[in-house]
Amino acid sequence: MIYKPYGTTGKKCSVLGFGGMRFKDIDDQDICVQMMVEAAKGGVNYFDTAPGYFGVKSETVFGAGFKELRGLGLPFYSATKTFASTETAIRKEIEAQLKRLGLEAIDFYHVWCIIDLKTWEERKKNGVITTFRKLKEEGLIKHICVSSHLIGDQIKELLNEEVFEGVLFGYSAYNFSIREKAFETISQRNLGCVVMNPLGGGIIPQNPEIFDFIKYRKDQSVVEAALHFLFSHERITTALVGFGNLTEVREALHAVKTYTGVDEAHIRRIRDSFREAFLDLCTGCQYCDHCPEKIPVPKLMDAYNHYKLQGKKEAALDRLKWHWNIPPSEAGRCTECGQCEEACTQHLPIIKRLKEIAALAPSK
Ligand code: SF4
Ligand code: SF4
Numbered sequence: 001m002i003y004k005p006y007g008t009t010g011k012k013c014s015v016l017g018f019g020g021m022r023f024k025d026i027d028d029q030d031i032c033v034q035m036m037v038e039a040a041k042g043g044v045n046y047f048d049t050a051p052g053y054f055g056v057k058s059e060t061v062f063g064a065g066f067k068e069l070r071g072l073g074l075p076f077y078s079a080t081k082t083f084a085s086t087e088t089a090i091r092k093e094i095e096a097q098l099k100r101l102g103l104e105a106i107d108f109y110h111v112w113c114i115i116d117l118k119t120w121e122e123r124k125k126n127g128v129i130t131t132f133r134k135l136k137e138e139g140l141i142k143h144i145c146v147s148s149h150l151i152g153d154q155i156k157e158l159l160n161e162e163v164f165e166g167v168l169f170g171y172s173a174y175n176f177s178i179r180e181k182a183f184e185t186i187s188q189r190n191l192g193c194v195v196m197n198p199l200g201g202g203i204i205p206q207n208p209e210i211f212d213f214i215k216y217r218k219d220q221s222v223v224e225a226a227l228h229f230l231f232s233h234e235r236i237t238t239a240l241v242g243f244g245n246l247t248e249v250r251e252a253l254h255a256v257k258t259y260t261g262v263d264e265a266h267i268r269r270i271r272d273s274f275r276e277a278f279l280d281l282c283t284g285c286q287y288c289d290h291c292p293e294k295i296p297v298p299k300l301m302d303a304y305n306h307y308k309l310q311g312k313k314e315a316a317l318d319r320l321k322w323h324w325n326i327p328p329s330e331a332g333r334c335t336e337c338g339q340c341e342e343a344c345t346q347h348l349p350i351i352k353r354l355k356e357i358a359a360l361a362p363s364k
Contacts, residue, residue: 046077087130114147149324293335
């Protein structure tokens with residue numbers, strides 16, 4: 001296993017992390033624990049869950065897994081999150097989490113899922129920062145982190161909050177351009193950085209022909225190449241894979257074993273090929289993100305990418321619901337002023353695509 005420093009915390013985390021959001025059978029606790037043990041035996045020491053993954057079942061499974069890891073003398077760091085923002089609500093949540101996880105302290109505790117700066121300001125007003133600081137002083141959490149779906153300059157702004165020691169966001173060989181700017185602040189502030197959805201929410205393994213260009217050896221899979229792309233990023237501490245079963249754990253561990261570095265030229269090729277291979281896909285550059293109606297065009301076009309690549313409308317609806325938390329009806333507010341299409345670097349028919357997305361909204 002390869003370990004990298006998590007920002008300035010003094011902790012070193014495995015480049016491959018265990019995400020607890022995609023267990024195929026969360027009710028089979030023995031298998032889930034076995035997966036955690038297998039990962040830890042392979043050197044994985046970063047385990048991430050949340051109080052909304054399968055309700056609280058993922059945290060409960062992690063509690064059983066951590067007990068087993070402790071018994072076997074396998075080292076681990078715990079990471080979980082909270083949506084709560086008032087002191088009372090956060091304290092109630094963390095008390096239950098520590099119990100479920102069987103821990104006295106959580107290593108990496110995240111302000112969960114900042115989707116826009118407005119809600120972040122609201123959470124701050126409710127006292128989230130003060131409360132997280134208190135929890136750290138009291139030894140209930142070790143490090144204050146944030147998970148976010150913000151993009152571009154907005155994520156930079158969020159990460160400039162002095163309180164954060166690390167960040168968790170989606171990033172992969174499929175959508176890297178959407179959050180490139182975050183790395184400027186991550187570097188300046190020397191933050192830990194964990195990335196989720198390293199396989200583009202399944203888009204990469206489901207479309208191996210399309211993503212063939214990310215491979216740098218003929219005998220490798222796109223999954224391995226996609227993970228290597230992330231391992232090679234100097235500012236990414238850990239790539240978090242949401243494991244479904246034991247086979248997936250073994251495949252990812254194998255990808256760590258076969259990693260010997262990716263040369264700069266190949267990384268450049270991936271970035272350039274991305275442009276060529278996806279000319280009719282949104283690249284997440286955000287040049288269009290100035291809609292007078294405040295329609296989040298890049299996010300809606302990202303969801304449309306999923307629709308286009310996977311060929312089914314559920315893919316776009318899932319992306320909108322679970323990743324962006326935006327109803328498809330947002331697309332229906334477009335007045336067809338044409339401003340976004342003029343700005344689009346890919347010359348995409350955004351208005352037409354917005355209409356298609358709006359049509360996906362369930363009828364009332
Ligand atoms: S065309 Fe629609 S989405 Fe694009 S900027 Fe105008 S109102 Fe916004
Ligand atoms: S300008 Fe075009 S490619 Fe860039 S984010 Fe907007 S829709 Fe996507």
